Amino acid sequence: MHKETMILQSICSMVPEHGYTQSECWEIFSQSIAAKTLKEASLDLVKRILLGDSWIERRYFAVDPIESVFEMSAEALNKAFEKLAPVLAAKSLKAVLDQSGLKATELDALFVCTCTGYLCPGLSSHIAEKVGMRSDSFLIDIVGHGCGAALPMLYSVKGFLKENPDCYAAAIAIELSSTAFYVDDDPGCLVSLCIFADGVNTTLWHHTKKGLGWHCKDFLSLHIPKNREKLRFENAFGKLRNKLHRTVPVLATEAVWELYKRFEKHSQTDLKRLIAHPGGKEVLIELRKALPCGKFEESEAVLRAFGNMSSPSVMFAFQKGIESQPIEKEFWLFSFGAGFSCHGCRIVMRH
Structure with a gap:
């Protein structure tokens, strides 16, 4: 077990503006071009999930209108990610900085994880620019971990703060599943279509400052x-x-x-x-x-x-x-x- 700790200063969870109930998602999907490409059994599976008890009441999507994803090319989807993800992430980062009474120029490091879009330079570069971080801030993007990425990202933050105990570091986990839209007759693909959504969580950490008291x-x-x-x-x-x-x-x-x-x-x-x-x-x-x-x-x-x-x-x-x-x-x-x-x-x- 690793005994060194880092302390939570502030936290913010955020979703895009537009939310849809599962029944609304069914109405939108059932009338789409994508629905017409599916086998009858596949369409029935989507209907059963979206109109059944999936334990999901509402999902939020950054792409607006959400109906546009049915006709988006791969290039268009990635451009949507490049446009929308930095905006939502920057909004969340500004919120945690405001909670802690910090300016963006006082933030020393930014860690970002995502799997629903690829950019080079990564999201960290775009987000840092939007909020006004210093040019000598440490920026790092963590990709390829899928749904599990938030915790290994925090482990990376801990390593940075151990080496830089007087610094502040922010960690952003952001996913826009709406920009990773894909549909075919594979059951796993269809289940994904029915349960995934968009959102961002940002946390701010310091090695020694008391903050919220969570180590x-x-x-x-x-x-x-x-x-x-x-x-x-x-x-x-x-x-x-x-x-x-x-x-x-x-x-x-x-x-x-x-x-x-x-x-x-x-x-x-x-x-x-x-x-x-x-x-x-x-x-x-x-x-x-x-x-x-x-x-x-x-x-x-x-x-x-x-x-x-x-x-x-x-x-x-x-x-x-x-x-x-x-x-x-x-x-x-x-x-x-x-x-x-x-x-x-x-x-x-x-x-």
Whole structure:
């Protein structure tokens, strides 16, 4: 276990302006050109998910109007990501700076993770410019981790702050699933279409300043490359196509359970609250079976309110947890995604 900590100064979760209920999503999709390309069984699957009990009440999308994604080329989708992602991320970053009473010029480092679009230079360059960070600030983009990216990004932040204890560092997890739109008859692709959404979470950290009092520490990771093809993005006609195997809920639960057991060996309290990436209804059902000590209430609440936003989702749930003022003063966070990979960390309140 890694004993050095970093302390949370401020946190902000944010979604785009336009939200849609699942029934509204069905109305939009059923009238689209994309729907006409599907087999009848595939269209029935989409209908069952969107009009059934998916545990998702609303999803938010940055692309406006959302109907335009059905006719967007690969180039148009990536241009939409380049235009929209920096705006939403910068808005979230400004919010955490305002909460901490900092100017953008006082921010020393910016870490950004995403998997729903590719830019070179990365999002960090665009965001830093928009908020007015110094030209000598450290900027880094973390890609390729999928839904699990937020926690390894925080581990990277911790390493930076250990070497630069007087600095402030921000971490942004942002995904625009609407700019990674793809549809075909593959069931995993169709499920992805029905559950993924857009959102951003930004956190601000310092090595020693008290801030909100939450200390982030003890990172663990698990990589299972034999399951790589079960969950990943692949390129299809220049677009991002999500592969999502039906066994992912079980695979994710097994990986989370493995990290949970490692944390338990070093735990000094029974008063901890478990937060997991809300990857979907079936994921949370499996997690509750394997970990009865974890109700995953915050994870379910985030899934219901926003859908699966990929990497920001676990941090949305964490923010909801700390704002609900729980009895527990220790959170164990778990994320999982492409690789197949799973990550965990402990966040502890210290006065």
